[in-house]
Amino acid sequence: xxxxxxxxxxxxxxxxxxxxxxxxxxxxxxxxxxxxxxxxxxxxxxxxxxxxxxxxxxxxxxxxxxxxxxxxxxxxxxxxxxxxxxxxxxxxxxxxxxxxxxxxxxxx
Numbered sequence: 001x002x003x004x005x006x007x008x009x010x011x012x013x014x015x016x017x018x019x020x021x022x023x024x025x026x027x028x029x030x031x032x033x034x035x036x037x038x039x040x041x042x043x044x045x046x047x048x049x050x051x052x053x054x055x056x057x058x059x060x061x062x063x064x065x066x067x068x069x070x071x072x073x074x075x076x077x078x079x080x081x082x083x084x085x086x087x088x089x090x091x092x093x094x095x096x097x098x099x100x101x102x103x104x105x106x107x108x
Contacts (some may be wrong), residue, residue: 004044005028007050019098021064023048028076031083033105038086045071047088049097073103104105 003025011024025044031037048071051057057064071094076079087103094101 001041003037003044003077006040007047009010009048009060010066012057014063015070018068018070020068020070021061022070022072023051025053025071025073031076031080034082035081038082041073041083041086041092045094049099051103052099053097057088068100072101075103075105078105080105084097086106 009023010026011022013022013024014020015022025041025048027041029037029040051060052069057069073087091101
């Protein structure tokens, strides 16, 4: 999947170390158009939050019942200042909703 498929959950699984359910966003887009990138990222995160909060997660992935949920973004490209600022805000919103949030840049 890609970031442009904003209505799709890219990946779901159980973290072997924490036991948490991990929903991963795969972001393979560069940051040439930062505004478009941020809009797509926001839409994708909102899709993930709806997926969790509507309990669709339990229907699609029954193993998630009773587990904490992590949302993880895996970036292919370095994140510009505007992206880091967005991620700081997203972190607070997602944590306030009761979920964990983290991100990483894939090193090739």
